[in-house]
Amino acid sequence: xxxxxxxxxxxxxxxxxxxxxxxxxxxxxxxxxxxxxxxxxxxxxxxxxxxxxxxxxxxxxxxxxxxxxxxxxxxxxxxxxxxxxxxxxxxxxxxxxxxxxxxxxxxxxxxxxxxxxxxxxxxxxxxxxxxxxxxxxxxxxxxxxxxxxxxxxxxxxxxxxxxxxxxxxxxxxxxxxxxxxxxxxxxxxxxxxxxxxxxxxxxxxxxxxxxxxxxxxxxxxxxxxxxxxxxxxxxxxxxx
Amino acid sequence: xxxxxxxxxxxxxxxxxxxxxxxxxxxxxxxxxxxxxxxxxxxxxxxxxxxxxxxxxxxxxxxxxxxxxxxxxxxxxxxxxxxxxxxxxxxxxxxxxxxxxxxxxxxxxxxxxxxxxxxxxxxxxxxxxxxxxxxxxxxxxxxxxxxxxxxxxxxxxxxxxxxxxxxxxxxxxxxxxxxxxxxxxxxxxxxxxxxxxxxxxxxxxxxxxxxxxxxxxxxxxxxxxxxxxxxxxxxxxxxxxxxxxxxxxxxxxxxxxxxxxxxxxxxxxxxxxxxxxxxxxxxxxxxxxxxxxxxxxxxxxxxxxxxxxxxxxxxxxxxxxxxxxxxxxxxxxxxxxxxxxxxxxxxxxxxxxxxxxxxxxxxxxxxxxxxxxxxxxxxxxxxxxxxxxxxxxxxxxxxxxxxxxxxxxxxxxxxxxxxxxxxxxxxxxxxxxxxxxxxxxxxxxxxxxxxxxxxxxxxxxxxxxxxxxxxxxxxxxxxxxxxxxxxxxxxxxxxxxxxxxxxxxxxxxxxxxxxxxxxxxxxxxxxxxxxxxxxxxxxxxxxxxxxxxxxxxxxxxxxxxxxxxxxxxxxxxxxxxxxxxxxxxxxxxxxxxxxxxxxxxxxxxxxxxxxxxxxxxxxxxxxxxxxxxxxxxxxxxxxxxxxxxxxxxxxxxxxxx
Numbered sequence: 063x064x065x066x067x068x069x070x071x072x073x074x075x076x077x078x079x080x081x082x083x084x085x086x087x088x089x090x091x092x093x094x095x096x097x098x099x100x101x102x103x104x105x106x107x108x109x110x111x112x113x114x115x116x117x118x119x120x121x122x123x124x125x126x127x128x129x130x131x132x133x134x135x136x137x138x139x140x141x142x143x144x145x146x147x148x149x150x151x152x153x154x155x156x157x158x159x160x161x162x163x164x165x166x167x168x169x170x171x172x173x174x175x176x177x178x179x180x181x182x183x184x185x186x187x188x189x190x191x192x193x194x195x196x197x198x199x200x201x202x203x204x205x206x207x208x209x210x211x212x213x214x215x216x217x218x219x220x221x222x223x224x225x226x227x228x229x230x231x232x233x234x235x236x237x238x239x240x241x242x243x244x245x246x247x248x249x250x251x252x253x254x255x256x257x258x259x260x261x262x263x264x265x266x267x268x269x270x271x272x273x274x275x276x277x278x279x280x281x282x283x284x285x286x287x288x289x290x291x292x293x294x295x296x297x298x299x300x301x302x
Numbered sequence: 303x304x305x306x307x308x309x310x311x312x313x314x315x316x317x318x319x320x321x322x323x324x325x326x327x328x329x330x331x332x333x334x335x336x337x338x339x340x341x342x343x344x345x346x347x348x349x350x351x352x353x354x355x356x357x358x359x360x361x362x363x364x365x366x367x368x369x370x371x372x373x374x375x376x377x378x379x380x381x382x383x384x385x386x387x388x389x390x391x392x393x394x395x396x397x398x399x400x401x402x403x404x405x406x407x408x409x410x411x412x413x414x415x416x417x418x419x420x421x422x423x424x425x426x427x428x429x430x431x432x433x434x435x436x437x438x439x440x441x442x443x444x445x446x447x448x449x450x451x452x453x454x455x456x457x458x459x460x461x462x463x464x465x466x467x468x469x470x471x472x473x474x475x476x477x478x479x480x481x482x483x484x485x486x487x488x489x490x491x492x493x494x495x496x497x498x499x500x501x502x503x504x505x506x507x508x509x510x511x512x513x514x515x516x517x518x519x520x521x522x523x524x525x526x527x528x529x530x531x532x533x534x535x536x537x538x539x540x541x542x543x544x545x546x547x548x549x550x551x552x553x554x555x556x557x558x559x560x561x562x563x564x565x566x567x568x569x570x571x572x573x574x575x576x577x578x579x580x581x582x583x584x585x586x587x588x589x590x591x592x593x594x595x596x597x598x599x600x601x602x603x604x605x606x607x608x609x610x611x612x613x614x615x616x617x618x619x620x621x622x623x624x625x626x627x628x629x630x631x632x633x634x635x636x637x638x639x640x641x642x643x644x645x646x647x648x649x650x651x652x653x654x655x656x657x658x659x660x661x662x663x664x665x666x667x668x669x670x671x672x673x674x675x676x677x678x679x680x681x682x683x684x685x686x687x688x689x690x691x692x693x694x695x696x697x698x699x700x701x702x703x704x705x706x707x708x709x710x711x712x713x714x715x716x717x718x719x720x721x722x723x724x725x726x727x728x729x730x731x732x733x734x735x736x737x738x739x740x741x742x743x744x745x746x747x748x749x750x751x752x753x754x755x756x757x758x759x760x761x762x763x764x765x766x767x768x769x770x771x772x773x774x775x776x777x778x779x780x781x782x783x784x785x786x787x788x789x790x791x792x793x794x795x796x797x798x799x800x801x802x803x804x805x806x807x808x809x810x811x812x813x814x815x816x817x818x819x820x821x822x823x824x825x826x827x828x829x830x831x832x833x834x835x836x837x838x839x840x841x842x843x844x845x846x847x848x849x850x851x852x853x854x855x856x857x858x859x860x861x862x863x864x865x866x867x868x869x870x871x872x873x874x875x876x877x878x879x880x881x882x883x884x885x886x887x888x889x890x891x892x893x894x895x896x897x898x899x900x901x902x903x904x905x906x907x908x909x910x911x912x913x914x915x916x917x918x919x920x921x922x923x924x925x926x927x928x929x930x931x932x933x934x935x936x937x938x939x940x941x942x943x944x945x946x947x948x949x950x951x952x953x954x955x956x957x958x959x
Binding site: 075077094095097106107111112113114116117118119120121122123124125126140142161162165167168169170172173176177180181182183185188189191192193194195196197198199200203204206207210211213214243246248249 | 339340341342343344345347348396397398399400401403404405406408409410411412413435436437438439454455457460461464465468469471472477479480502503531532533565566568569623642646649650653654656769812813815817818819820821824947949950951952953954958
């Protein structure tokens with residue numbers, strides 16, 4: 063027999079001064095294989111066409127649909143309702159500007175972070191695209207890819223103690239990017255350059271090692287190791 | 303009225319749009335990207351298996367070059383593509399892969415020495431040369447004669463999109479995300495930009511530009527089940543169609559991918575089969591060798607999809623509450639290979655199916671995947687009918703895929719088209735033609751028209767519901783304009799879609815807000831989607847032959863005599879249906895004259911000139927010229943490339959002179 067699911071969903075339109083933040087309840091009959099994507103789409107189609115939320119790939123790869131699912135940051139599209147109790151609360155991801163209901167502006171936050179950290183590959187010269195590419199050890203390429211898999215979903219920021227207290231904290235997403243470029247031999251920057259962008263309390267020294275980021279990362283990135291390693295390197299750099 | 307000015311307005315923040323923007327910016331011009339979503343959420347990110355580029359480094363890629371890639375692409379298209387464009391593409395793909403290597407993509411690399419692979423269900427040992435160690439490697443994909451698909455595990459689209467969008471940020475190119483272009487601003491036959499809606503505030507603005515580029519991806523979401531992201535609703539095609547001037551090309555050419563999971567419709571990469579995965583039926587029997595003894599699971603996508611459907615029609619499908627499906631078996635590849643090279647596949651199986659693909663079969667069936675059709679452009683990416691309007695990537699039909707795209711050619715196309723179209727957009731912006739600005743009054747007229755339209759929709763009190771009409775459209779497209787098509791079903795589909803379009807003008811709205819309001823978005827997109835769907839259905843009805851992904855049960859032959867042409871669709875204001883006309887593909891200029899693809903039984907009605915062209919080509923080949931000289935005699939194409947991209951591509955066996 064299928065369960066009846068009770069959703070308590072955060073509702074607020076920040077552009078309407080008269081609108082008071084609240085939770086609204088919806089009821090749905092669970093179907094086999096139901097994900098939160100399927101459930102929220104049905105609620106919008108059958109019960110409340112005004113409900114805002116963000117899904118793009120609905121396959122767990124684009125990072126759009128992170129939200130608080132019973133209090134825990136996660137990707138809604140790949141969360142099966144069967145993995146949850148019948149009472150399900152959905153709230154927007156904290157730490158980001160609210161667009162409305164469950165929709166937050168992670169894109170704006172991530173672009174600002176990338177600009178601040180100069181989070182792009184700094185290469186020596188533009189490539190000669192006709193010539194053979196520079197060689198790279200196969201294992202090293204795989205290690206870089208491992209860190210490159212971040213989807214900027216924002217779960218690590220939402221689950222971070224420091225980010226809740228410091229609006230300028232770069233989060234695990236930012237530190238992971240620095241670790242990724244630091245590992246990449248094609249990037250010409252030295253630790254002195256990286257220290258400039260993450261060597262303070264809004265960067266790697268702001269981390270309190272609570273490691274919510276590591277536990278919550280939907281891509282299971284090795285954030286604990288990367289942050290520890292980066293902190294040690296940056297501390298060494300700071301002491302020189 | 304809020305006005306924005308830029309040299310190049312790029313509509314769409316996926317790989318093609320972002321790469322084009324970088325090209326424009328590097329020519330000293332301003333580019334501005336509009337995106338429905340944060341640009342890194344674009345559908346390019348979901349591409350898994352890789353991009354084709356004929357580098358020829360790995361053992362099974364040795365001997366590969368542009369000629370082989372070109373021929374595979376033309377055969378794959380079932381001779382429906384523009385061969386000049388396919389040539390430009392094959393020449394550019396290695397440059398694109400190498401540019402991406404330099405920009406930071408962690409391509410998988412060749413490891414010297416012996417390694418084990420699975421080919422045709424057997425474990426085989428391959429030896430990689432020392433000289434290739436550390437260069438970009440490649441995997442096998444369908445419809446290709448060499449292992450040519452360069453990849454980063456099975457997250458290639460992600461790695462490429464992040465590298466390219468990192469450059470966009472590094473080069474300070476503005477991305478205006480959560481914005482939607484509602485209409486192009488036209489002055490007769492000249493495009494001046496677009497009216498743009500802010501999806502958060504609801505505010506409209508006029509973005510005026512020297513050149514406007516549609517890079518909005520495909521139109522897969524007109525189908526009920528699609529591997530496409532939810533944002534691939536064909537709004538770029540609709541923007542062009544609504545001008546009444548620009549035309550769309552080959553809209554009936556829609557690809558169905560063999561392996562989307564059931565029921566979610568999420569793709570698992572062709573790399574599964576490229577790496578040795580097998581298709582099996584309800585009895586656990588591997589059926590593809592019975593149908594296609596030569597290429598088996600690695601035949602062209604359209605062929606594999608049809609064979610799967612055929613096998614299910616014979617009662618060999620697996621029954622499930624979500625309809626019939628078949629099995630994809632990658633258990634033979636081993637857990638280690640899957641953990642390294644098919645990670646996304648593993649995640650998808652775990653989260654959406656609750657299975658481990660190293661131990662369990664994956665339930666799959668053919669599902670809408672790619673739009674070969676799109677905004678018709680010339681080889682420079684510009685619309686021949688609307689000056690200043692460009693298009694690139696999946697949104698465009700410039701037309702390198704014809705009636706069937708090869709796996710791995712779409713990622714490669716996004717980058718190549720971005721590189722080339724970025725240059726032609728910059729050329730256009732620097733021309734005298736582009737300098738003629740847009741009268742502000744005209745921009746105001748277009749903006750006010752859209753404003754009035756939105757207000758009318760938001761206040762709609764009709765008795766139709768957008769969700770109901772949309773579901774019906776999706777069902778009609780899936781049932782009647784799918785893998786197998788026939789005249790009566792297509793005619794009924796056209797009638798019903800036209801009826802849905804009429805009904806879509808009488809929607810009743812529950813939420814009347816003009817700012818972030820998903821109901822309003824659905825309401826204004828619906829008639830546009832229906833128009834796009836009608837171009838697909840009518841194109842399919844009129845094309846009384848079978849070519850590539852377009853398969854007519856009532857006309858199973860490929861009819862080169864009558865249909866070696868490209869469908870063009872436009873929509874005259876006030877009409878109930880699109881207007882179709884046809885553009886001939888010139889056999890006498892083809893480098894590779896029409897032939898048999900080698901799948902199933904040969905069923906081709908020859909073009910009267912094919913034999914004559916074939917003997918011309920044979921004669922030239924007998925002259926034993928070096929391959930570059932021969933190619934330029936057969937079909938010169940380099941004059942269409944920007945000078946900076948005309949150089950030959952280095953390979954281990956073909957060093958640069």
